[in-house]
Amino acid sequence: MASELEWRRRWKPDLRACPWQPLEIGGEKYLMKTKFSIDNYEVLLTDLTSYWHEIMEENAMKKRIQKLNPSIEAPVVRILDHIKGSLEKTTKGTTLTVLFKTEGDDEKAKLSIKSELAGMPFLWHFVCSSAEKSMACNHSTVPLMAMVAELTRRQKELINIIVSKDKEIDDYKSQGARTSRKHIETTVFDETTFRNNMVTSKGFDNTVKKLGSAAFNTDGQDLYRQIMTKHAWVTRSPTKDDISDSLDDDESLNAGVGPSLPSWANRVPTSIGRGSSPDKSSPEKSPVKSPIKSPAKSPGSVGSHSAESTPTKDTELMRRQALERRLEQDDAKKQEKPKKKKKKLAF
Template identity: 35%
Template sequence: MSSAKSEWKKRWQGGLGARSWQKFELEGQNFLLKTHVDHREGYEFLFTDLTCLWHEKMDKEEVKKRCKTLNPRFEAPLPTILRLLQDNTETKKDSTDYTIQHQGEVLVLVLETKVGGIRFTWEFHCQQAQKEMLRDQLLEPLMMMVGEQGRRERRLGQLLKAKDREIEDYKMGGATVSRKSLLTEPFDPTSFNKEQLASKEFDTQVGQGWQEAFSRENQDLYREVMVTQAWVNREEEEEEEEGSDEDTMLLGGTTTHHAPGATKGSPSHVEEQRSPSVSPRKRPAGSPLKGGGAVSTPEKSQKDIELMRREALQKRLQEEAQRKQAKKKKKGALF
């Protein structure tokens, strides 16, 4: 990992996308939920049974108002309230009661617990989320995780074959294992896959259902997928912005870099763009006009500049197309 990416990952906040899904079983049903809490601003909450996705976002004033309505006797600062909500949704607490209520198209998740001997109640009033949120927060990351797991499986197969070659080399040199139980067969991916599909473990895994997709290891993988996707998108956005600025410059448009004190369209800025490297008021020494000499007229100089700009622009566009094509191939192989 490059140092730039590593530093960027440390600073990346990500909001709701940076939080992983948690398994939640309520009233005999399996759910997934995630909560993003900003202790100074509010929270955002997602809840799904894979048929529907429900969403609620509350700012700090709304959180305070709802807390006062539901808990008149409970007095606590906003960070304490939000931390309490986060703790009771990131992990299902045995000391907390959870119930689900349906109010039309609104799903209400109610949690009731005790804090310092005082009863605390909270209600998440969730509306059905937009389809884009289901894609961005669940479906697309899951597909990326499947792709990444496949890439890792192929890599592990390559390493096992390399180990087999290493062991064979030791055997040819006369090495033997100390116990027969340590002997292994050479790895064959086709036989391995057939064996796994016929195993009882495969049946058990499938029988556990989709909620096992977010084990502890896969929660970590989900977060890595989301942060890497944000990093890749950031690189593409920066390249597009740079390409737009360069195209503007090549076409002779206004640049975003000005001389100190100059503003767009000011005389000093225009003169900086148009003035040649040699002042037209003073002719270079040793270059007098002679009868057979070629004289560069302003019209001819302007045409040469325009031609150079067009050639540079064409080259720039070709390079940009090649870069985008390479970026697509790299992105496709990333996961």
């Protein structure tokens, strides 16, 4: 399974992950979110009572461009970039208007942008139809509840940090430390007093009067984006990419490990055993040599080996002999220093 960082690099955000942007048109306040690509866009507009939605694909967009701006010839990506910029930052000469029209059971909202493109007048209409009821929940209610919960959690974390800082300052003062300037000294933090002060503060009155219109300032938009991105991660479904990544990881872990390479159990020569180690109770005796190095003592084994000799077996024989010589040298060192703690060989 891919990590969250890898998933974020591949993930393509949808409209749900795009934060709301406040718009004030004709004295009325709206919220709008958009998702632009190189050849299409998706937009959601609300006055917090009703929601209007539009998806515009490339072919339909070309027709609308030709109808509204017949004298302008520009690539669709250039037009989209201009429309997006007009919404994000209203410049001099750019005006926004909203008109509502009821067609049967559908109420349409037409958001018009008048601006200039390359020195020429440019007009664009977002023609939005009534959005599905579920969009209000998925794009506003649930994300806003998640933002409140996350801000509450962060407030508790900050309170814990402040309490810890007060303990640290108290410890410094008990050792004679003092502030260099009297006006920067703070009182001990009390959570109950803090909450009561917030309720009676002027800032609280201003926030209530604005009814959350500042909820989607720069910080609010960033928090909304973080929450919706995390929501997409925790509610994701296993994809083919995740499965393939998992298979790739398994292959990379198993690379070079298989029947073609001997395990550690097979790497230990059969001649190494309890019987091949020297008698540690008699240090004056020389280490017992292996049968491979003593053909006179075990002619049968040598003959058998020479009869079946191959380059691979010769290499294995040399490796085993080198390992045995190293073990014999280690045993000899141990016999010279019997007082030191004996170390075990790890294979």
